[in-house]
Amino acid sequence: MSVFAAIAVPGELREATDARAWLEGMLAAERALARAEALAGVIPAEAAEAIAETCAAGRFDLEGLAEQGRAAGNPVEPLVRQLRKAVGGDAARYVHWGATSQDVMDTAAMLVARRALELILADVERVAAACARHAREQRDTTMAARTLLQQAVPTTFGLKAAGWLVAVVESRAWLRRVRSERLAAQLGGAAGTLAALGEHGPDVARLFATELELAEPPLPWHANRVRIAELGSALATTAGVLAKIGVDVALLAQVEVAEVAPPEGGGSSTMPQKRNPVGSALAVACARLVAADAAVLTGSLVQEHERALGGWHAEWDALSGALALTGGAAAAIADLLEGLEVDPERMRANLDEAVLSERAVFELGIERGELAGRPLRDALSERLADAELEAALDPAGYLGSAAQLVDRALAFAEGEPGE
Amino acid sequence: MSVFAAIAVPGELREATDARAWLEGMLAAERALARAEALAGVIPAEAAEAIAETCAAGRFDLEGLAEQGRAAGNPVEPLVRQLRKAVGGDAARYVHWGATSQDVMDTAAMLVARRALELILADVERVAAACARHAREQRDTTMAARTLLQQAVPTTFGLKAAGWLVAVVESRAWLRRVRSERLAAQLGGAAGTLAALGEHGPDVARLFATELELAEPPLPWHANRVRIAELGSALATTAGVLAKIGVDVALLAQVEVAEVAPPEGGGSSTMPQKRNPVGSALAVACARLVAADAAVLTGSLVQEHERALGGWHAEWDALSGALALTGGAAAAIADLLEGLEVDPERMRANLDEAVLSERAVFELGIERGELAGRPLRDALSERLADAELEAALDPAGYLGSAAQLVDRALAFAEGEPGE
Amino acid sequence: MSVFAAIAVPGELREATDARAWLEGMLAAERALARAEALAGVIPAEAAEAIAETCAAGRFDLEGLAEQGRAAGNPVEPLVRQLRKAVGGDAARYVHWGATSQDVMDTAAMLVARRALELILADVERVAAACARHAREQRDTTMAARTLLQQAVPTTFGLKAAGWLVAVVESRAWLRRVRSERLAAQLGGAAGTLAALGEHGPDVARLFATELELAEPPLPWHANRVRIAELGSALATTAGVLAKIGVDVALLAQVEVAEVAPPEGGGSSTMPQKRNPVGSALAVACARLVAADAAVLTGSLVQEHERALGGWHAEWDALSGALALTGGAAAAIADLLEGLEVDPERMRANLDEAVLSERAVFELGIERGELAGRPLRDALSERLADAELEAALDPAGYLGSAAQLVDRALAFAEGEPGE
C-alpha cells in the first residue's frame, strides 16, 4: 500500500485496482477461455468445467505469484502452473490452452479497467450533479471573474460552475466512450496468430469476448496499444478537469477571498482555526500522478515487434495508478462540491469597481488611456450623473450573456448521452 | 528554427506551425470577428471591411510583436495596437471589439491545428496505404514473430503490417474525429460572459464560428481545455503508433536480421557501407518529443479561474511542437514504408526451428519439460517419421489464422469512415 | 520561431540556442578537431589552417543543411560535405578526419550549453540578488504564512524571500557544478574506439578538449548520456524554483490580497485596470515546458548500443528548449522581483487574528477544542487581561526564529561558492 493512495483513493476503488483485482481478472480470463474453447469444441466440456471451478481467486497465493513471476517477468506464468496443479487430472493440460501470458494480463487489465471505470464514473456523476446544482442555484450570483489571478470583469458563480460542468461532461463522455467501445478482449496466442487453436482461432476469440462481455477487436492488440493510450488520456483529462475545479475552489476559499468554504474537516495537526481545502489538494496531487501514469502509457505505444521489452510491463502499474487516482480525484471533488458553502454576499463585496473599466471602454466609449492610473469612479464621475454613475458601476449590469450561457451549459449536460 | 525540427518536419508543415502561421491565424480571427460583428449589427459594415482588408499578415512585424508581447504576456495585445494603427480612422476602434487576447490566440490555435492536421493526415494516409499494400503483398510471407526480442512462433509479414495498419487506422480515426468535432471557435470576451457585446453575444459567437468554419462550442472554453488535451493525446498516440513501426523496421533491418532494408539514403558521415534506418530514428525522436508536448497540454488542464497563470501560455509551443513533430513522424514513416525492401527469403531463412516448439506442445502433446535443453528436431525425431517431421518443422504450417486476420484488418481499414 | 519562446526568451539567449548557434558549435568543433589533429601530427598543419579558416559560419546555408540533413538524420553529414567543398584542394580530405557526426553534434551541444548557461546564470544571479535584497529589507515585515492557500501562522516577508533565496542558490550551485564539471568534449570516432586516429586517439581527444576548454571525459560518452540528463535535471529544477517564486508573487498580488504589486506593464488587451503578473505567468509556462524537455532527456538515457535510434536525436531540441526556457524563466523572475512593490502595511492588515490560534495552544496551553468554532479573541479574552490580550494577538510577537533564519539564509547565500 502506498501512502498517498491509501489516503486519496476510496477503499472500494483501491481494491478494484490492486494486485488481487488483477489476479481475479486473470482468473476470469482463464475461466472464460476454457469456456469459449469448450463451446468451440477445442477442449472437452468437463475440462472447462473443472478449470472454471478452480478459478476462485481465494486459493491462490499472491505473494508467491509475485515472487515466482519475477523469473518470467509476469505473474501469469506461475499462475498457470498453480492453476494446472489445482485443476489436476486430465483437465490440467487444457488450462491456458492456446493462450499466452499477455492474453491473460491484457484481458485482466480490461476487466480491472471496466470495474474501476464504473466506480470512477459514479463519482464523476456526483461531480456533474453538484456542478449543475451550483450553476442553477447561483445562476445570477455576481462575482469577479479572474484572469492571471487578477480581477477582470464581473461574471456569475453560476457561469463558473457551468464551465466546470461542461468540462466534466466532456471528459465523462470520453470515459464512457472508452468504456463502451475500447475495452476489448485480448486473445492472440503466442504472437497474435492464434496458431495453437488451429482453425478455431477466430471462433474462440469471438466466444471469449462474448463470455467476458468485452468488445471483440479487429485484430489481437498485443502490440497495438492505442486503446490503452486512449484510456490513459481520458483518465488524465478527467483528473485534470477535476483538479481545475479543486484549484478554483481553493483560490475562492482563501481567507482574503472567502467566497466559498470547503466542507468541515480539513483540520491541521497544529492550527485549530484552519479549514483546509483538503479535497482540492488531493485532487491536484491525484491529477499530477495520473498525468505521469498517462505519459507512461503513451510511451508504451512504442512496443517492439509482437511483445515489448518492458513497454508492456510498464503499463500495469501505470494503468492501475491512473484508474485509482482519477477515482481519488473524483471522490475528493464530489465531496468538496457537495459540501461547498457559497457566500454570494462576499462575492459581491469583493468585486473591485475597477472590473467595470472594460465596460467604460465599450459602452461609454472612454479611451483606455483616460482610465489609467486613477479610480474608475473618478473618471466616470466626470461624464455621468450620479444615477447613471451608480448604474454604470453596478457589476450586475455588465454580465453579458452569462445567464444564457448557464442555461446552455445545463442543456448541454442534459443532452449528453448517458449510460 | 530548432535544429531537430528543421530536419524532421516537412517544410510545409513547419511553416504551418511556426510563429508566422500563428500570426496569420490571429489575423484571420480578427477579420472573422469584425465580419461577424458587422453581420450582427454590432459594428459598422465599413469598419468591418476596413479591418478585414488590413488583416493581411505581410504588413506585421513578427519580431516586434514578440518583443512587445513580452510585457503583455502574449502577442495579441501589441498586434491589436498595430492593427488599430494600420486600420486608422473611425474603424480603428472597432478592431478586436469585445474580444480578449485569449479569444484570438485560441482561435488561431484552432486554425493552425486544422491546417496542420490536414498535412499530417495526408502523410498518415500514405502510411496506411503502405501498410495495407505490404499486408496484401506479404499476406503469406512466413517470418518469425518476436516477443521480448526473441523469436517466438511463426507469423507472416502480412500480419505484422496488418497490425501496424489497424493501429494507424485507429489513431487516424481519432485525429479525424478531433478535427471534425473538437476544433471550435473561441469567443468569450474578457472572461467568458461576452459582456462587451451586450445582447448580441451569442449571435456574434455563432457567426464568428460560421465565418471560420469551426465548431461552435457549448460555452466559451477559455478555462476548459479538454479539447486541447484531447488533440494532444490524439497526436501523441499517432506519433507513438508511427514510432512503433519505425522501431520494428529498424529491428528487422539489423545486419544480422536483414529481413527488410530501408530506402537508399541514410548514409553515415564516416562509414560508407551504412544504410541507416534514418526514418525510424526520426520517428522515434518525434514521438518522444510529441509525448512530452502532450504531457504539457494535459498539465494545462489545471487552469486557474477564467484564465490561467502560465498554464495557458505553455500550450502554444507545446501544441505547435506536437503538430509539427507528429507530421515529422508521419512523413518519415511514409517514406520508410513506401521505399521498404522486403526479403521474404531471408525471413524464412531466419526462422529458427525452435519457434515450432509451441506447436509440439499443442499439436503433438509433448510435455514442455521434454523439450528443454535440446534441439526441437531431436525431440521430435523420436516420435515422428521423416515426412511428418519435416511437416511438423515447416513454419508455414503453423500460422494459425494469420491470413484470415490480415483480411480482417484490410476490411477494417476499408470500413473506417473516411473524410 | 515558436510563438511562446519568441515572447518569453530574451533575444540573446534565443540566438544562443537556435539552429544557427548549433551550426556555429559544429564549426567550432570541426575547427578544434583539425587543430588538435595537426598538433598531434595526424594531419598537416596547413590543412588544419585551411579548415579553421573556412569554418566561418556565415558561409553555410542553414536551410539547405536542414533539407539535406533529413536523409542522414543529422545536419553534420551535409555540413561536412559543404565544408570539404569550401576548403577544397588537398586539405579537403582532412575535414572531419576520424570523427563521426555525433562527435560534432555532441560537442556543439556542449558549446551551446556553455554559452546559454552563462546567460542563464547572469539572470539567476539577478534573481538571487533581488531575493537577498527583499530578505534584508523586509527581514521583520510581518505577514501571514499560508499553507494549502489558507492563512496559517505569522511569518515575515523577509523569511519568504529568504526561502526563495536558498532554493535559488541551491539550483544555481547545481547549474554551476554542471557547467564546470559536466560539459565535456565528445570525440570517439564512428563508435567510440577512436579507430581512425590510430595510435593518436587519446592524444587528439585530449588536445581537442583543451582547444575547446571543455572537460575531457573518462570515455567518449556517445552512449552514456548521464551528463545530458544531469544538465536537463538542473535546468528543470532551476526553472521550477523560479516558477515557485512567480506563483507566490501572483498569489500575493491578487486584488483581494494586494501585498505586493508586480512592476508596471502587464496590461490587458481589453481591461485597462489590470496589472497582470505577467512575469509569473511566463515563468510558470517556461517551467512546465522545461520539465517536459528534461523528461525527454531523461528518457534518452536508454540509448541502443553505440548510438541510439532516435533517443539521441530527440535530445537536440529538448536541450535547446530547456536552456532557452530556463533562461526565459530567470529573466521573467529577475524583472518581476527587481520591480516588485511590497506593501508591509497591507501584509499586516491582512493578517487574520486566527493565525495566532496555534500560539494560544502552545504558549497559553489552551486546548484545541476550546478554540473551534469561535473567534480566537473571544476565547482568549476569557483568560487574559486586555494588555495581555493585545500582546497575545500581536502577530509580530509570534515570529519564532524568523529573523534568525533570514540571517542564516543570507549567510548561506554568501558562502555558496561563486564563479
Add this chain to the structure above:
Amino acid sequence: MSVFAAIAVPGELREATDARAWLEGMLAAERALARAEALAGVIPAEAAEAIAETCAAGRFDLEGLAEQGRAAGNPVEPLVRQLRKAVGGDAARYVHWGATSQDVMDTAAMLVARRALELILADVERVAAACARHAREQRDTTMAARTLLQQAVPTTFGLKAAGWLVAVVESRAWLRRVRSERLAAQLGGAAGTLAALGEHGPDVARLFATELELAEPPLPWHANRVRIAELGSALATTAGVLAKIGVDVALLAQVEVAEVAPPEGGGSSTMPQKRNPVGSALAVACARLVAADAAVLTGSLVQEHERALGGWHAEWDALSGALALTGGAAAAIADLLEGLEVDPERMRANLDEAVLSERAVFELGIERGELAGRPLRDALSERLADAELEAALDPAGYLGSAAQLVDRALAFAEGEPGE
C-alpha cells in the same frame, strides 16, 4: 500491492518503501523530536521518554490512519491523535510539540529514502562490479559496434562493458552525493518559523537532525523542494543507465545475434524454447516508471507559499515509486550481468566485413564513392595483395584505442570515491 512492483522490486526494498515504512519514519521523527526537545529543555525529559517508548510502529493501525488521514489530507494528523492517546497522561500534550504534519512527513521521507538508497546502492554496486569484470575479461574480445542498430565499425565487448561501467559509476556517485549531502531533517513548525518553540527553535532543529543523523538544512525546506527534485533526478538517471544496459543485452541476445545469453529462467508460459531477457524488460519498465515519478517530483517544485496545494502530497508516492523501482532495475540488471553468458566466437563471426570500410577510407585513402554498392573485399582486392587484404579485413586490427579506454574506465571506476 501493485502488480508490477510486486514482481520487479525486491521484497526488502518493497517493504522499505511502503506505507508501513513511512509510518515507521513518522514515528522515528516524533521520537527524535521529543528527545531533541527534552535535550533543549523545551519539554520534560520524562515526557520525551514516554513518547519515545510509545513510538513503536506495531501498535498503530495503518488502515485506520489512511481512512482518517483522508480528512486531514495526510496521515500525520490522525497519527498524532493516536499517539497522544497511547502516550496518555501529562506527556500526551508534548507529543508532536511545535511541529507540523509536514515536518514529520518530510523527515519520514528522508528516512525512507536513506534506507532505500542503501539497498539500491548495494545492487548498483553489484552492477558496477559485473560491468568491471566483463570489461576486464573481455577487454580484447572483438565485436561489432552498432549505431542506429546497424553494424558500424569493430569494437570490443570490453569497451561496451566499460561504457556501461562509467555510466553506472557516474550515476552511483550522484546517488551517493545525494545521500550524504541532501538528505536533511525537516523542522520548521506550522510555517517554517519554528514559532511554537520560542527561542529554542534553532537548537531543537539542530538536535533533531543530530538525533536522526540527517543533515541540518540552512532553512526549513517545506516549500523548497530542490532536494526532493534532485533525489528524483538521480534516481531516474540511475534507472535510465540500468535500462540502457538491459536494452543492449536484449539486443545482443536476439536469436539472430546470439552474442550473449541471459541467465537461465525467463521461460514463457507457452513457448518452451524461449530464454527471455526478462531482466532487461523489468529494467526498461522500471526506468519508464521512475522517469514518470521523477517528472512528478520536478513538477512539485512549484509549491504555493508555505505549503503546497497538492504539490506536496503528490511527492509521497512518486518518491516511494522512484526509490522502489530504481532498486528493481538495479536488482534486475545485477542478476542479468552476473549470470550473463558471453560468446566471443559468435561476436567475431557476426562481424560483417563491411564494418572495415571506414578503415579503407582512413588508412588506405580510398574514396567513399568507390566503396558504395559492392563488397568491401572486392574493392580492396584491386589494391592489395592477399596477405595485406586479410590484414586489412581483420577487425581486430582496427580497434583504435579500445583497450586503452577500457583500462581508463576501470581506473576511473577505481578512483571514484566510495562510501
